[in-house]
Amino acid sequence: MLRVELRAQPSRVWSYASPLLALVLTVLIGMALFVLLGKDPLRGLQVFFWEPIRTPYALGELLLKATPLLLIALGLAVCFRSNVWNIGAEGQFVLGALAAGGVALLAGPDSGRWMVVAVLLAGVAGGMVWAGLTAWLRDRFHANEILVSLMLVYVAIQLLGFLVYGPWKDPLGYNFPQTKTFEAAARMPRLFDGSRLNIGLPIALALAAGIWLYLFRTLSGFAQQIGGLAPAAARFAGFSSRRALWIALLVSGGLAGLAGALEVAGPLGQLTPYVPAGYGFAAIIVAFVGRLHPVGIVLSALLMSMFYIGGELAQSRLGFPKSITGVFQGLLLFSLLACDTLVAYRIKWGK
Amino acid sequence: MEQSALLLASSLNAGTVLAIAALGLLINEKAGIVNLGAEGMMLCAALAGFATVVATGSHTLGLLAGMLAGLLLAALFGLLVIWLNTNQYATGLALSLFGAGFSAFAGTGYVQAKLPEQGPFAVPLLSDLPWFGPALFRHHPLVYGALALVLLLVWWLYRTRSGLILRSVGESPESAHALGYPVRRIRLGAVLAGGALCGLAGAYVSTCYTPLWVEGMIAGKGWIALALTTFATWRPARILLGAYLFGAVTMIQFHLQGQGINLPSQFLTMLPYLATILVLVLISRNPQWIRINMPASLGKPFYPGA
Numbered sequence: 001m002l003r004v005e006l007r008a009q010p011s012r013v014w015s016y017a018s019p020l021l022a023l024v025l026t027v028l029i030g031m032a033l034f035v036l037l038g039k040d041p042l043r044g045l046q047v048f049f050w051e052p053i054r055t056p057y058a059l060g061e062l063l064l065k066a067t068p069l070l071l072i073a074l075g076l077a078v079c080f081r082s083n084v085w086n087i088g089a090e091g092q093f094v095l096g097a098l099a100a101g102g103v104a105l106l107a108g109p110d111s112g113r114w115m116v117v118a119v120l121l122a123g124v125a126g127g128m129v130w131a132g133l134t135a136w137l138r139d140r141f142h143a144n145e146i147l148v149s150l151m152l153v154y155v156a157i158q159l160l161g162f163l164v165y166g167p168w169k170d171p172l173g174y175n176f177p178q179t180k181t182f183e184a185a186a187r188m189p190r191l192f193d194g195s196r197l198n199i200g201l202p203i204a205l206a207l208a209a210g211i212w213l214y215l216f217r218t219l220s221g222f223a224q225q226i227g228g229l230a231p232a233a234a235r236f237a238g239f240s241s242r243r244a245l246w247i248a249l250l251v252s253g254g255l256a257g258l259a260g261a262l263e264v265a266g267p268l269g270q271l272t273p274y275v276p277a278g279y280g281f282a283a284i285i286v287a288f289v290g291r292l293h294p295v296g297i298v299l300s301a302l303l304m305s306m307f308y309i310g311g312e313l314a315q316s317r318l319g320f321p322k323s324i325t326g327v328f329q330g331l332l333l334f335s336l337l338a339c340d341t342l343v344a345y346r347i348k349w350g351k
Numbered sequence: 352m353e354q355s356a357l358l359l360a361s362s363l364n365a366g367t368v369l370a371i372a373a374l375g376l377l378i379n380e381k382a383g384i385v386n387l388g389a390e391g392m393m394l395c396a397a398l399a400g401f402a403t404v405v406a407t408g409s410h411t412l413g414l415l416a417g418m419l420a421g422l423l424l425a426a427l428f429g430l431l432v433i434w435l436n437t438n439q440y441a442t443g444l445a446l447s448l449f450g451a452g453f454s455a456f457a458g459t460g461y462v463q464a465k466l467p468e469q470g471p472f473a474v475p476l477l478s479d480l481p482w483f484g485p486a487l488f489r490h491h492p493l494v495y496g497a498l499a500l501v502l503l504l505v506w507w508l509y510r511t512r513s514g515l516i517l518r519s520v521g522e523s524p525e526s527a528h529a530l531g532y533p534v535r536r537i538r539l540g541a542v543l544a545g546g547a548l549c550g551l552a553g554a555y556v557s558t559c560y561t562p563l564w565v566e567g568m569i570a571g572k573g574w575i576a577l578a579l580t581t582f583a584t585w586r587p588a589r590i591l592l593g594a595y596l597f598g599a600v601t602m603i604q605f606h607l608q609g610q611g612i613n614l615p616s617q618f619l620t621m622l623p624y625l626a627t628i629l630v631l632v633l634i635s636r637n638p639q640w641i642r643i644n645m646p647a648s649l650g651k652p653f654y655p656g657a
């Protein structure tokens with residue numbers, strides 16, 4: 001019989017090895033799934049791990065998709081490290097997209113380039129407001145943040161639906177539920193010709209560095225983490241748990257909102273009912289697989305982006321439903337959680 | 352008259368889904384385990400139930416298949432949480448994400464499928480009563496099953512020895528362990544029972560409540576059921592009451608639309624989610640109240656040592 005035994009110290013080796021082992025497990029299960037469904041597993045591997053990096057254009061798409069995942073997951077890392085369970089990042093992403101879209105719609109043909117800044121700031125504000133709602137209800141009424149933030153996802157999606165089916169619908173859009181395409185002045189500047197990659201990527205990378213500095217080099221970041229690890233110790237040290245709650249939710253809401261702004265004013269270029277693509281939920285997995293550490297999250301965002309692009313390719317090349325991405329995402333998180341047992345425990349045979 | 356009877360009937364029906372799932376989650380939570388995977392289990396069970404009815408034509412088998420699906424996923428969850436001591440929140444989330452992904456993936460072939468008609472249900476004699484007949488006595492047997500389940504749970508949790516043991520495991524697993532009770536096996540049993548009930552609720556949605564399959568069709572009912580356990584301060588009878596209340600909130604949107612009230616449909620669709628938030632706020636306002644009623648070691652892992 002297998003049994004687990006508590007380690008005296010969490011294993012450093014396993015805390016790095018566990019995400020890798022989880023990835024290997026997910027790939028193995030994925031290949032088994034391909035075999036079961038009568039597809040060539042090697043072709044599957046190629047579609048998921050080689051095609052997305054084969055050409056410069058594909059690489060650009062990979063980075064483009066990794067950007068919102070990276071941004072949202074960075075915010076969630078701050079939340080989860082503070083023991084604040086914000087799982088409504090999807091809603092904050094949608095609200096950011098809505099606010100950014102609202103500003104972008106104001107741009108005319110002769111608006112200046114400063115519109116881009118306004119659009120991004122609106123996105124941040126939108127996400128912050130939505131997350132702030134959760135923080136307020138938690139702070140003032142002790143309402144559980146998991147359920148509140150999640151319920152607000154559904155509310156945000158309905159709000160988006162109302163706007164694109166109603167007041168914001170493009171009058172020249174053949175009655176499709178979408179806004180008009182944003183003016184060029186409000187769109188994110190691209191980095192290179194021949195790629196859709198835009199300024200979102202450098203912004204996200206800079207913010208990753210910023211979050212690293214905040215978490216590991218400032219007193220406030222330290223207080224956040226102590227509050228998460230040892231609430232009693234944080235209280236004795238005089239770190240306010242209410243402050244930690246607000247910071248965690250506002251930072252993650254702002255980052256998710258920024259991701260929403262970059263998405264609508266970047267690759268999408270307009271608001272449609274398809275803005276919520278599940279990035280807010282996928283980013284939860286990104287955050288955990290990246291060990292809640294900015295550097296790890298950069299890597300895991302790339303991995304998750306591969307899953308997304310691989311899923312799309314599996315649909316067009318192999319005739320799979322695109323939702324296979326969701327299966328792999330779930331499997332990855334399951335495997336990670338199981339492998340993480342090895343960090344705190346030793347697995348032993350015997351009675 | 353006729354309108355109000357129909358509103359009551361549809362509220363009871365909608366509430367039944369929430370009640371069964373929430374009662375399952377209650378069993379989990381009484382044993383100290385929070386399963387945030389309810390939504391995922393319900394989605395997979397909805398698909399399993401739907402696919403089974405398509406294949407066999409039997410609605411009973413469909414409900415059983417849903418229970419089995421919920422049970423299997425709960426077993427996976429239980430294994431991770433109880434034996435590998437993984438974080439309950441994270442593992443439940445993983446289950447919800449996996450369930451959503453897997454059911455969407457495996458269900459693509461069923462989106463257009465139709466189910467055979469189910470005969471109308473009627474309690475003999477009583478169903479012919481004016482008003483009360485259509486309101487109360489023409490329901491699927493499971494609607495009455497939910498009532499029976501509540502009675503059963505009240506009796507079991509508060510009037511039997513095994514119910515007391517279950518609660519003790521949720522209050523203080525260390526003490527229960529010291530007294531020689533197999534804490535982890537009891538918790539696994541609770542998790543499995545909860546999974547089976549969530550599965551039953553999920554399969555009821557796709558085979559009886561709205562007989563069709565679409566991706567993500569549970570639409571947050573699993574999460575609302577989770578909120579219900581808090582709302583009910585972990586009391587079975589209050590869960591039933593809360594579930595019917597939420598059923599009414601869900602249903603009122605259709606009736607408002609029928610009455611010609613001109614509110615954009617999106618705002619009506621928001622109602623159950625807003626109501627959930629409102630209810631959580633109202634009930635959580637007084638932290639003392641929650642602390643007294645909540646199983647004391649809810650969400651905390653139990654490691655029995657060497």
